[in-house]
Amino acid sequence: xxxxxxxxxxxxxALSEALHPVTVAEVTMRYVxxxxxRNVLENLFxxxxxxxxxxxxxxxxxxxxxxxxxxxxxxxxxDPNRLLALLxxxxxxxxxxxxxxx
Numbered sequence: 746x747x748x749x750x751x752x753x754x755x756x757x758x759a760l761s762e763a764l765h766p767v768t769v770a771e772v773t774m775r776y777v778x779x780x781x782x783r784n785v786l787e788n789l790f791x792x793x794x795x796x797x798x799x800x801x802x803x804x805x806x807x808x809x810x811x812x813x814x815x816x817x818x819x820x821x822x823x824d825p826n827r828l829l830a831l832l833x834x835x836x837x838x839x840x841x842x843x844x845x846x847x
């Protein structure tokens with residue numbers, strides 16, 4: 746019975762680790778410049794540090810698409826610096842996530 750229990754515990758812990766969502770805070774604390782990325786996400790784009798990383802990337806894509814639409818419509822609110830910042834932060838998170846997976 747103890748072998749079955751230990752197997753169950755091993756499988757359970759492996760599943761919980763695999764299903765554990767990786768947050769922005771966890772990813773950004775592991776690379777150089779991560780604190781800057783985390784501060785920009787929190788202060789400029791209202792993405793909290795406890796947000797799941799894939800959700801944060803999708804949010805940045807959505808914000809960048811809105812900014813592109815403003816550019817196409819020649820809207821007065823278009824800010825090219827904001828678009829660049831969105832794309833840079835999205836790339837930084839994607840690179841951090843790739844480093845995490847490797």
